[in-house]
Amino acid sequence: MAIDDNDALTKVVQKLDRLGYLEDSDRDAVRALPFEVKTAPKDHFLIREGDEATDCCVLLEGYACRTKTTSSGGRQIVSFHMSGDILDLQLLLLSRADHNIQAITDVTFASVPAADMRRIAQEYPRINEALWRDTMIDASVFREWVLNVGRRDSKARVAHMLCEFAARRVAAGLGSAERFELPMTQQQIADATGLTPVIVSRTLYELGQDGVILRDQNEVEITDWARFRDIADFDRTYLHSEG
């Protein structure tokens, strides 16, 4: 499915519509934004720690993640991103990136000059509010991740990550929560949960044994959501989204 230029800003409008109440004048302003549609291959760094912002990227197709590393080489994924997500909003107001943004599949994204993004945030109060709210939801998700890696055991941690991924896919209109393809490797799941790939493999096996998920290649089917949610200790309130 190729993305044409018309689709691109429509995705952004849809995202902002989910984040807050917009009038037609706001939507028109978004549609009038200058932008380019670009692609990048799997594993490509869209932004590196220390970069200055020149463009603001909106993910259109594929999946990406934010990563940070310790000086001793430990790698931590701090969030996953999917179609519709605005990837570097924080660069509008902070001078330098404090983390990397990396594609985990081949990706397509719209690149809007940061200056134009800043301008519509200043000129359109409802867009300002929607974008600010997006920043706040991001922060809420990070708080939940601190709890997840800080206080849950390996099974709950992995299950929680999967629940969030499923719930956000649905909220973004990308499909059902019951069955989906996992775009990330077990190494990446390990990096997101603060575990090792060996434990992730064993944990996924156990979740299968528990009868709450079925796996087939990268496809995952949640066969018992109620029980899966219990194991994951997942409460979607922190996502602050409908759907």
Next chain:
Amino acid sequence: MAIDDNDALTKVVQKLDRLGYLEDSDRDAVRALPFEVKTAPKDHFLIREGDEATDCCVLLEGYACRTKTTSSGGRQIVSFHMSGDILDLQLLLLSRADHNIQAITDVTFASVPAADMRRIAQEYPRINEALWRDTMIDASVFREWVLNVGRRDSKARVAHMLCEFAARRVAAGLGSAERFELPMTQQQIADATGLTPVIVSRTLYELGQDGVILRDQNEVEITDWARFRDIADFDRTYLHSEG
């Protein structure tokens, strides 16, 4: 040291001045905000998960933290807060609190009606930008905490928490980075680092043995910052602050 009404909004103005460029008209608008100065004892909940916002609190004296809990009773502190910090900005745009805010010492705070806070954020673009930037910095700190709890060992974790605390105290103009009183218990340090109090006690002892800190009651002296920073893997970039 008692806080009078004049001091209260001055603290807020100073905080916003650190967050972005303000004109006198902006400062006047802040000083004209209606507010009440309130106090709460140690351990008091200022906001509970699920609460709706009616007021926006700015911490004037004392220390507070944000906490989340797992359904099995695990408790995680996701941030510490000190004088000048705006405690529940996210409630301006999100309908319900997704975490608790709790005093860790006796606290004094200014309580501003959320509606008025929302109003000046709408009417004064520079204040809007400063507050939005504050939200972004919050998010950056949470990302660093995910890394801290997910990928550092106990010694680096505890040391990193202390480094951040020291650096933020200095940035907030509360004293030196070399010597300060720790307002939190070892149980609270454990809750912030995803460890247990027993390990925190042993880790602090080890940091003493390493010759990088000296402890006397709750007083901590960093005797070798360079080495302490190395152990902690601390790089203050993520705080996005001067000082």
Next chain:
DNA sequence: CGTAGGTTTGACTGATCTCAAGTTTGGTGG
């Protein structure tokens, strides 16, 4: 059909947790 990346499995190690008993500290009331 060969290779590389990803996943699974096994055996062993070790950091952190748990439980439990002491010790110190700080606040309170006599």
Next chain:
DNA sequence: CCACCAAACTTGAGATCAGTCAAACCTACG
């Protein structure tokens, strides 16, 4: 000012979850 109490901190010993290392096994793709 001192005695007492509760909370916080320290210390020890044993248990456990997750980490490490290494080999084998898939599977996708050139």
